[in-house]
Amino acid sequence: MYEHFYGFKRKPFQLLPNADFFFRSKKHDIALTYLEYGIYERAGFIVITGEIGTGKTTLLNYLLRTLNKDLPIIYISQTYLSPEDFLRIICQEFSLPYEGKRKSELIELFGEFLVDQFKKDRYVILILDEAQNLPLETLEEIRMLSNLDAGSENLLQIILVGQPSLREKLRGESLRQLAQRVEVSYHLGPLDRDEIGDYIRYRIERAEGTDKDLFSEEAIEEIYNYSKGIPRIINAVCHMCLVYGMADELRKIDRSLVLNVLKDRSDWDLIPTEKEETKKEIPSLPPTFFETKNLEELLRNIDVKIGSIAEVVGLLKMSLEQRDLLFSGREDKRENIDLKDIELIFKKYWDVFLRELGRIEETLALGLENQKRLINILSQRMNLAKNFSEKKKSNWFSLKYSILIGIGLFILLTLFIFLFFNYGF
Numbered sequence: 505m506y507e508h509f510y511g512f513k514r515k516p517f518q519l520l521p522n523a524d525f526f527f528r529s530k531k532h533d534i535a536l537t538y539l540e541y542g543i544y545e546r547a548g549f550i551v552i553t554g555e556i557g558t559g560k561t562t563l564l565n566y567l568l569r570t571l572n573k574d575l576p577i578i579y580i581s582q583t584y585l586s587p588e589d590f591l592r593i594i595c596q597e598f599s600l601p602y603e604g605k606r607k608s609e610l611i612e613l614f615g616e617f618l619v620d621q622f623k624k625d626r627y628v629i630l631i632l633d634e635a636q637n638l639p640l641e642t643l644e645e646i647r648m649l650s651n652l653d654a655g656s657e658n659l660l661q662i663i664l665v666g667q668p669s670l671r672e673k674l675r676g677e678s679l680r681q682l683a684q685r686v687e688v689s690y691h692l693g694p695l696d697r698d699e700i701g702d703y704i705r706y707r708i709e710r711a712e713g714t715d716k717d718l719f720s721e722e723a724i725e726e727i728y729n730y731s732k733g734i735p736r737i738i739n740a741v742c743h744m745c746l747v748y749g750m751a752d753e754l755r756k757i758d759r760s761l762v763l764n765v766l767k768d769r770s771d772w773d774l775i776p777t778e779k780e781e782t783k784k785e786i787p788s789l790p791p792t793f794f795e796t797k798n799l800e801e802l803l804r805n806i807d808v809k810i811g812s813i814a815e816v817v818g819l820l821k822m823s824l825e826q827r828d829l830l831f832s833g834r835e836d837k838r839e840n841i842d843l844k845d846i847e848l849i850f851k852k853y854w855d856v857f858l859r860e861l862g863r864i865e866e867t868l869a870l871g872l873e874n875q876k877r878l879i880n881i882l883s884q885r886m887n888l889a890k891n892f893s894e895k896k897k898s899n900w901f902s903l904k905y906s907i908l909i910g911i912g913l914f915i916l917l918t919l920f921i922f923l924f925f926n927y928g929f
Contacts, residue, residue: 558692
């Protein structure tokens with residue numbers, strides 16, 4: 505849906521391992537070089553590992569596109585296979601008559617095929633994706649197949665690609681012989697910080713977008729902090745940012761939008777965010793009365809929020825109408841509508857609706873708290889005025905009595921002096 509809004513010919517951040525979007529980062533370029541070198545040198549075993557989402561399958565798809573089309577290549581990604589099932593699958597891939605044959609017969613059949621290909625100056629390449637799922641007995645069977653050679657030449661090249669647990673499995677005592685035959689190995693890591701921006705711009709360019717700088721540098725920084733350079737997570741976050749951006753009619757993806765996406769993602773997605781900034785911060789105590797707006801402004805703010813909710817409800821209605829088109833039978837409208845994108849927009853508007861309700865509740869609570877603070881302040885001022893008045897009154901009586909006593913003492917002292925001088929001598 506957002507392709508038209510942002511000027512894309514296709515979606516730039518799909519999660520599918522599309523070789524058209526293969527980004528040759530420093531680490532991906534090294535991994536590709538190792539693979540090409542191992543194949544050119546006819547290495548018996550090549551092992552590539554990497555964390556989930558680092559682009560291993562995309563790398564393999566790109567490699568398959570560049571290899572000689574005449575080479576007999578098997579690519580297997582479903583690797584929960586017993587030795588017998590594994591042998592049947594590779595025979596089936598090369599259209600060999602495997603039905604009804606026992607394990608030993610399957611090995612013999614495949615060995616004959618390898619020799620026949622070698623005579624034609626062709627070597628067979630076996631690529632096993634998600635190889636960490638291979639049982640130990642199947643890995644041992646694969647090692648036994650690698651014993652089929654023509655003197656100084658390997659008849660079969662085997663590429664094992666999987667998660668880091670594959671490396672741990674190969675280090676086990678039971679697979680020591682297989683590990684010793686690995687001639688080329690590499691661990692694919694995530695993108696570096698300085699590659700994230702280039703990665704996002706590259707995918708936008710491959711999607712024929714009109715603005716390669718659609719994501720601001722601050723937004724890219726937040727995406728890196730969250731994804732830690734894992735391409736699959738980058739794609740997921742960027743895709744949601746474009747959906748949210750289209751819904752808000754934003755021509756640029758900035759940091760605030762990314763934080764909003766990560767906040768929602770942490771609430772309902774299976775992968776929570778660890779970034780504290782993305783969480784909604786609610787102060788434990790309301791601000792003091794003198795630091796907040798007056799009650800009249802707060803009431804006006806509530807009126808604005810209610811207007812915003814009305815707009816959100818209108819957008820929700822629009823999303824529902826778009827969603828209904830998917831099931832209305834109007835084929836001319838369906839081709840440009842993506843159900844997942846509509847669901848994301850619907851979710852976004854609903855979250856906005858709930859957030860606006862929450863803000864109104866907070867604003868009302870703040871207004872009530874400020875009213876209480878105002879009453880307390882006025883009450884304190886009245887008490888202070890009363891105390892001051894009583895104290896002032898008390899001081900006035902004290903001064904009055906002091907003057908009277910002083911006058912009385914002065915009269916007595918004068919009378920005493922008069923009597924002393926007139927009658928004392």
